[in-house]
Amino acid sequence: MAGTGGRAGATRQRVLEATLGLFNERGFGVTVAEIAAACGMREGNLHYHFRKKELLIATLYERFQEEELAVAEAALGDAAAAESYAEYQLGWFALMWRYRCFYRDAFNLQHRLPGLKGRFMEVQARASAAVARVMALATEHGFLAIPAGRITSFVTNVWIVSSYWMDYLHTSTASAGLTEQQMQWGFGQVMALFEPYLTPAGRAAFSPLAQRAAALVLREKEPGARG
Template sequence: MAENKGKRTEPTARPSTRERILVSTLSLFNQKGPEAVTTAEIAEAVRINQGNLYYHFRTKESLVVALFSRFEADALALVAEADAVPAPDSKAYAGFLRKWFSLVWTYRFLFRDLPGLLATAPGLRGPILAVSAGMRLSVDVIFQRMETAGLISVAADDRKPLLANVWIVSTYWAVYLGLQEGVRDLSPQHVHWGLSQVASLLRPYLSPQAKADLEEMLSEPLA
């Protein structure tokens, strides 16, 4: 786990106002979407004055940008971690998947309505597309490695569609859950549900060994 970039939390001191603002804002954004959350609402949640909020973040957009930066850092760290796995190892990849799911849930407001998000923070278009492309590339590489290791076997024609479906399900599963039932708080069960959805996507293509590893991960106690 990387160290606390941007002093996300000081080890000894209590959380700074800036930190508290970001935590509350993330929570509100996830609940109602950035466009539906007012700066007054944020200030109230943090129990500070609205003017004070603007001392720390001069625009609403800068709040969105700051939260995205955190997501970006976490996502890139995860990719680096996955790339660093020495030999193809389905268990390591399964763990990678689980972390990605947790990340998607934590920052789910980023996925809920991208066009709307870009309306309030236009400067985010480039970075978002870059992260998205990077993640997909990383998944692609993992697939290739698993294939050469005989863990998975996908016909050439099926490869791209399968990757796209994996991406869609592992990205929008949280949105789907939020719709289907008014799921508001992430319980480990929900992450597990999402994981099993992706698992069922892959299962037809896995080797017996990889399949066994996957089932084992799914039956593991929830992190």
């Protein structure tokens, strides 16, 4: 197996980023030849680092799940500051945009890598529990007003809308790609779940979120932002 440190590590990293970019743009149907071309390397060389495409998908998925847990369990800067919750939410939007191939093609993924289910369930349970703790804190500090007994069902609905938004787009619109405008629409759908529970203080912190989320998406589109 290829090493993970030094030059081989840097190459692996570069291949993974290029692959993620292609999957995000065109789905998991991208061929190994196309990935090698995007990395400016020969297929044989790519093969040395990743024996087959399924290994690229699985490695990226592992990273996605690590980052998902990091985002879910991130410590709030200051639990008494509304801005901390906006930052937290923005972390989720950034994660979803960065790994949008996994959201858009969730079923395809499960089909390709059925062995992932156990890990998926574990990550989902941990991440949901962490989000519920943050929502409880936001309520405690007066930014949200969700009755304690309703936090779990609220978090579950946020999870479902976030996770399936892209699939919903796929089935309900004719467009094949995923535009920034559609992502903003998705962000708006998630924020609509928060809307009735925001206190005036919470609303003041959350209302600029849509613009900031859009900026995240646009930043990546700048020349040179992706390898």
